[in-house]
Amino acid sequence: MQAPDAPLFNRALLTNDDGVDASGLAALVEAVTPLAREVWIVAPEHDQSGVSRALSLHAPLRLFDRGFRRYAVSGTPSDCVIVALRHVLRDNPPDIVFSGINRGANLAEEVGYSGTVSAALMAQLSGVPAYAVSQAWRDRNNVRWHTAISGLDAVVRRFGAPTSVLNVNFPDVEPEEVTGLSVTRQGPPGTMALDVDTREDTRGFPYHWLSMRRSPARPGGDDTDVAALRRREVSVTPIGFDMTDVAALARLQG
Structure with missing residues (x-):
């Protein structure tokens, strides 16, 4: 019998934006356990989808012990990474950070407001390599977590500790x-x-919901994340902090 592959990392930090009790986080634990000797969780207490890189600068943060190497934070995904690296694991920092598994793909412009991606970027900014992981779905009640679980090991063993957020x-x-x-x-x-x-509440006072309607994403070329998923491929996109519009820069300089 062939021996299983050895763990790549000593200590992995897991977080997300869907909340500490999300199914995607449980799937991420299953996927990462063969990759790291220790798996730690520091994730938002509640769903924080769409908060991008928001930080809680005007309110205190509460840290809740949710079990063995598992904590919830009353804040954003970026807050969770900071609390984990500078408090929970301050004396024993992780080798790698995984954010996800997000319920739904993070493609194209959605990368900009994704809490999943932003948590990974905060880790990178803090000097720790990071992956943001998402699972596409067409039926939100039947997400194929097993696809990401079965495929993440090969992705991480191929790319190791990346220099950019993947x-x-x-x-x-x-x-x-x-x-x-x-x-x-x-x-x-x-x-x-x-x-x-x-809308109007039961006491006659108005309240407001933000509503969002999407049209299908445009591939924009065969080498994009959208096009890869349409080909039923796993998409791996290096993400950085430089938001310069290179084409506009060239026009303005001209």
């Missing part, structure tokens, strides 16, 4: 239907309409 998206197909892996660039923005839905 944004990994798994297609919404069964593991045996995945056609390969592509290293991609971020796709172009799609059409996303934001609006305000105003």
Whole structure:
């Protein structure tokens, strides 16, 4: 019998933006356990989807012990990474950070407001290599977590501790239907309409929900994250902090 592959890391920190009790975080624990000797969780107490890189600068943070090497934070994904690195694991820092597994792909313009990706960026900014991991779905009640669980090991063993955040998206197909892996660039923005839905509570006072409607993302070329998922491939996109619009820069300089 062939021996299982040895762990790549001594200590891994796991976080997300869907909350400490999210199914995707449980899936991430299962996927990362063979990769690290110690798995630590520091994740938001509640769902923090869409908060991007927000920090809680005007309110105290509460840290809740949720079991063995498992903590919840009353803040954003970026708060969780800072609390983990500068408090919980201050004397025993992790070798790697994994953020996810997000319920839904983080592609194209969605990368900009994703808490999943932002947590990984905060880790990178703090000097710790990081992956952001997401699982695409068409039916939100039947997310194929097993596809990401079965595929993440090979991705991480191929790329190791990356120098840039790697944004990994798994297609919404069964593991045996995945056609390969592509290293991609971020796709172009799609059409996303934001609006305000105003309602009235039972006491007659108005309140407001933000509403969001998406159109299908445009591939923008065969080398993008969107195109890879449409080919049923795993998309791996290196993400950085430079938000310069290179094409606009050239026009303005000219």
